[in-house]
Amino acid sequence: MGGGTGRKSNFELLRIASMFLVVLTHYVPTRDGVSADTFLQSTAATLCTLELHSLSIVCTHCFVLISGYFGIRLSWKSFANLLYQMLFWSGASVLTAAAIGLPVSVGLFLKGIVWGWFPWAYIILMILSPMINAFIEKCGMHGLGRYIIVFYLLSTIGGYLMGCRDFFSGMSGLSLVGLYLIGAYLRRCEFKPFQHTSKVNFAIYLILGLALLVVNVLLLLTGINSSPYGYLNPVVIVMAIYLFLTFTRMDIGSRSLINGVAASAFSVYLFHCHPAIGGWISQGWTRINEACGPYLAIPVAVVSFIAIFAFCCAVDRLRIYSFKIISNKVFNNGKG
Template identity: 25%
Template sequence: MQSSNFDKQTNKQTNKQTNKQTNKRKSNIELLRIISMLMIVFHHFGVHGGFEWKASNITIQYLWCNLIVIGGKIGVDIFVLISGYFLITSQGEIFNLKKILKLWGQIIFYSLGIVVIFVLIGNHNYNVKILIKSVFPIIFSSWWFASAYFVLYIIHPFLNIFLNMLSKKNYQTFLMLLIIMWSVIPTITTSEFQSNSLGWFLTLYAIAGYARLYGFNKIYTTKKYFILCLIFFALTYSSSLMFVVLGARWSVFFNHATYFYGMEKLPTLLISLTLFMGFVTLKIDYHKWINTLASATFGVYLIHDNNIVRPFLWIDVFQNFKYQNSLFLIPYSILVVIFVYMICTFIDLIRQRIFEKPFMFIVNKYADNIVKSFVKMCNVLKKIMFG
């Protein structure tokens, strides 16, 4: 009898440990988050560094910058693909105020915090307009990605209902329509075809949702996905180099050297999707340090690409433009990007511990009552509007 009780207790402990391991998110996708954010930071180093390139003077430094900026929109696409992959199966309530406020809290923390810090140190002028924008960063698109992503996050439960109701065949048809309208046509014609950032995010969400629910062709292994990604990357970069060569004679080509780098362009979509699927099929167990670093990736973005921080970082502090004609630009860019990434990660991990925990304690305490009040208000409005 004692032995039986001991076995039961042992089994309970084993089951608890197994459940904990099961609930822990594997680190393959989390590693991809880190890589994607590094690509985005490299992109911003090249785009916002104050460089002035000329078609008549193509240098190794220019070719390097042309190479690192390709990762920016790839990183953006991958972040949305990751969200769609995980959120498509979420079966929670339609309006999860706790998660929404958690996301909003992180955005507002950096929006207000950065303004306050720069005003206090005298590096930024204060006025009512700046204050209003910093209080409502999502409405005024202080970060374009954050605003579009926030809206996507709010409406994703309704997307899930729609996408999960589709048959596999209809889902495939729906995806083909979205890709043709908002990727193929814009790539060929330069027209956005009534799309915008949010419309493109919806497309990526649907693509990732299909990957999670049904998967793609099983003949594609991790190795094949990575090979395809390298091929698409090489072709995209080669097309840019061809534009650069032609731009030496016709400036219009040089001015559009990064045309295929756009987040909705078909080459970028193919690179993003194959890289994403490569990591989805990659077998990496749970590693706490990877997941911890990955939890700060959105914070890295909010800090380093803030409208106030951006010129201060790349122009004032690191003065990227000074290395335009120096071969040291390549190692310098690598060191700077890693340094910026590490500092921003450190800051966000501190924010999570010191500010987010007490904030979420308050949210968890009062969110349910707020939601109930909100639902009552919506029901009253429904009766007024629809009878």
């Protein structure tokens, strides 16, 4: 999940932006809840919350689109690196919690290793990747495009509309497979709607996000509290595609600072979601909302996001350095 040294920095910048949106999507629930009553009582604040949700809902999609675009090359070293990252950050999170006076235990450490749906869904994707890659190469672009259409008809009807357990609301290895296939398709396709400039792609992403907001408002006005912000919503998936394409059309060369931060982006997820520290972070965001109000709280919360990033990037240097030493010994001087 770290940043690849051979990739251009535009993709690494997308990795950073995607993780920033992950943190944002976890911040949104700490604001006042969205309902018909809150919309009527605090219309502007509710619209602000909905827009934050619109911007952030594509977060994990973009991570997997990057993987599909470049293709996962499964090896024992890459697999061990991901597992070591999960182990390291469970320990680092518990130690951080203990340092600030939070209750910790061996149980919390163990729970933190298996906590969260995304790491384990991604592990499933990694294990399946050799078969998926072989399928992509065999079926060709037109065949892959047709297969993606069939896959997302099933995903939309069975997963999004009917709640099929196998899709688990988009939080499953199966759903990541679909995004991986899209990423592979985007690398090769010449489909005209996907050939816009970076600015046009970003505008489409924002317009579709605004459309989700409008749909949610209409639902609220009719007394329906159901949200359209599901991971399997096809509009959300198209939004993720256009945000992804926004960055693919950029040309910023190779920037060591961006690549270095991107290499530690996944650590931000593992840290701020950890059961030993995640609740404390969420409580901090709630206090920020209460103290600053619905509007000023946003820039203050963003400062906290940056602080989390800075902390994780600094600590993750130790993880990267220690794994390099271990991998050089275990995987034949890093070639395994």
